[in-house]
Amino acid sequence: VLISDMNIERAGDGFTVVSAMRSAQPNAVRLILTGYPAIETALQALREGVDDYLIKPSEIEDIVAKIKSKMERGARRPEIKPKRLSEIIKRERGYITEKWLELAKQDADLSRINLPDAERKDHVPRLLDVAVGIFEGNKITAENKFAAAQHGKMRIAQGYLAAWLVREASLLQDAIAACIHCNVLEIQISTLIPDMVRVFGIVQSLLEESLSAFLVQRPQRTVRKR
Template sequence: MVETAAPRVLVVDDDDNLREVMTLILEQGGFQVKSAWDVNSALGLIGCQTFDVLISDLHMPSAGDGLTVVGAMRHSNPKAVTIIFSAYPEMKEAAAAILAQTDDIIVKPEAIGDLVRLIREKLEKGKTAPRVLASVATILEESSQTTIENWLSRVLRDDLVITVRLEDSLRTAHLPQLIRDLVFRLRNPQPLGSRALISSAAAEHGVARRVQGYTAAMMVEESRMLQVSIFQTLQNNLNRVNFSLVLVGVMEIADEVDSQLAQAMTSYVAQSKVDALPITA
């Protein structure tokens, strides 16, 4: 009879005592255990070894660190059972998005004694169909119309911006191309802070806003609300976003929106010189 190798478990927690206790419990339960004390050490192990199970703290020390580890495990070991645990009991009630990324969430330390049973149950059931996670670019592309509608609803509630009366189609005319530019940037990342790609649409938008009677402050406020609407779109899609890519994506979005605003403002100022009107702050 061929012996089945003991399942390999990776435990990730920055609490040395708790990590050692979990390692001991799991080894006594018949598992092979490796442990990591932070995200970087966990990513190093995931990159060079294969695991059947991941058990990770959610906060190490930053909120969501555990989801970064889960994302890496999903990529490198897609068949692995992944379990997140947290010191906060309310996480059970607020875990819908997290459970979309992982197989279970438990509260420590009360549930630590049930680890062996929980893992064996998960392994016996086998992996369900892999969750299809989407990139930030894909979510933004698929939800572009929803994002635009969210932005427009914010703008129409802003007492300053709506002093310029425009049809909705004119107010939102620049957004489809801007979102396409964002998606392109996310799929073809540039070093943050590098010289922005020239956007003729951004320049045209600056001229249009000048002609329409916008002030510079209105343009800045619209840009701010656009970032809020984009981040709301990501928030609404937490159940499918790839958490390991979210932080980089958010920084790329902020950088690109700011770059396009700068280009629009440049053409806005240039247009003000052409029409010989003062620049209105």
């Protein structure tokens, strides 16, 4: 078993130690200690063949339990076939929806609209399904555009401002990013950035449909002549 701090003398030195251990003892359990649990750490851990990383400060009991768990499953974890982002979104649809709802309820503007959770989030799973379908080769259909337009009309009836629709879409991107962070060791890194750009582009296209309907439906203010 090898447990190394990520930063021994210089930043990232721990990965050098892990890499050397991988060559000398390929069946060893390799763990990295880090005080900075950022996505970059997880990506580097994936590249360097780290079994897991521990967040400092870690309790001794937690470290021992993690070592035992890794050793019981075998010193080296089975190879994980990298997945495209669309596969992760499809599998984690429920997580993304609930994460979006959590973020929306924390938002100072969106939380001003008193809606049941079901009404607030009901468009998110549908939007994710459409985004994944388009990603996998489908085209945006008239039905997809109609559903997006209906969402815009519904939001204006619920008292939304146009800027809040944009905020909703931004929070969806944040929820997808959180999902990526949680599943980064399973994602095909070489295609992650273009996949993110494509998925976010689809979300943007559907947002434009919602906004167009919203602005057409918006009650016009009358200007009083003095």
